[in-house]
Amino acid sequence: MSDQQGFVSIEDELPLSGNALAELMQDVLTKGKVFRFRANGFSMSPFIQDDDLISISPLLDAPPKMGEVVAFTNPERGKLIVHRIVSKDQNAYLLLGDNHPDKKYDSVLVGNILGRVSRVERDGKVLRLGLGPEKYLIALFSRARLLQPLIESLAPLIRPFWRVLL
Amino acid sequence: MDLIQLQGVYRPSEDIVAREIEGELIIVPLTSGFGDMEDELYTFNETGKAIWKLLDGQRDLAAVVVALTEDFNAPAEDLEQDVLGLVAELVNRGMLVAAAYV
Numbered sequence: 480m481s482d483q484q485g486f487v488s489i490e491d492e493l494p495l496s497g498n499a500l501a502e503l504m505q506d507v508l509t510k511g512k513v514f515r516f517r518a519n520g521f522s523m524s525p526f527i528q529d530d531d532l533i534s535i536s537p538l539l540d541a542p543p544k545m546g547e548v549v550a551f552t553n554p555e556r557g558k559l560i561v562h563r564i565v566s567k568d569q570n571a572y573l574l575l576g577d578n579h580p581d582k583k584y585d586s587v588l589v590g591n592i593l594g595r596v597s598r599v600e601r602d603g604k605v606l607r608l609g610l611g612p613e614k615y616l617i618a619l620f621s622r623a624r625l626l627q628p629l630i631e632s633l634a635p636l637i638r639p640f641w642r643v644l645l
Numbered sequence: 646m647d648l649i650q651l652q653g654v655y656r657p658s659e660d661i662v663a664r665e666i667e668g669e670l671i672i673v674p675l676t677s678g679f680g681d682m683e684d685e686l687y688t689f690n691e692t693g694k695a696i697w698k699l700l701d702g703q704r705d706l707a708a709v710v711v712a713l714t715e716d717f718n719a720p721a722e723d724l725e726q727d728v729l730g731l732v733a734e735l736v737n738r739g740m741l742v743a744a745a746y747v
Contacts, residue, residue: 485689485727485730485731486672486687486688486689486693486731486734487687487688488686495666495667499666503662503664503673506664506673507673507675510659510662510675512678513679514679514682516681517683
């Protein structure tokens with residue numbers, strides 16, 4: 480599109496920092512709309528993988544719950560992070576990546592949760608596993624640092640059915 | 646589409662998100678309930694950005710031109726054409742809406 484009109488469409492991928500993406504996300508969610516973008520990284524593998532399309536919905540009047548996958552900004556790292564709630568205390572949620580068994584939790588205040596993951600898409604298909612009722616069990620295993628060992632031990636059994644499960 | 650005139654007052658539509666990020670003004674259209682980074686996004690050149698910032702739903706386009714002549718070393722007639730042309734395009738794309746005629 481010509482630049483002569485004063486604006487142009489951005490045709491190539493827009494490289495945005497985590498904070499910039501979080502700011503845009505917050506603006507969209509504040510208007511009650513869903514924010515959709517591509518995942519970057521493997522911290523939530525296998526349920527969310529690099530390049531998956533993630534839709535983040537506003538929390539509205541429903542506070543996040545145990546097992547839900549939510550978006551927040553880590554102020555120290557300046558990164559937008561999408562991780563699972565594995566515990567909650569009075570004032571904060573404890574979040575952990577499904578593929579981060581050795582990392583420490585992020586403790587995030589309730590007010591700093593930007594939104595919840597409402598949909599994950601991979602190769603044009605909407606994925607079901609990881610966001611449904613099973614999310615509570617996933618959170619429990621993750622908190623106990625047993626999720627990845629469990630997935631690895633079950634992998635030979637479930638690999639033929641993985642596409643169906645997803 | 647109504648003719649864009651200098652007496653018109655315009656403001657950003659509720660169906661977009663506009664934010665200045667790392668020196669660039671990014672417009673994200675909100676279509677079908679989504680702000681989708683996979684959809685077409687928009688950014689402005691320096692003139693477009695200056696015009697956009699003045700479209701606050703309070704001043705008419707004539708006042709926008711006057712404000713621009715203070716910042717840009719260009720004839721008022723040229724700036725008028727830039728403003729009218731950009732506003733027409735943005736209204737056509739649903740990014741701007743008419744606030745009032747004064």
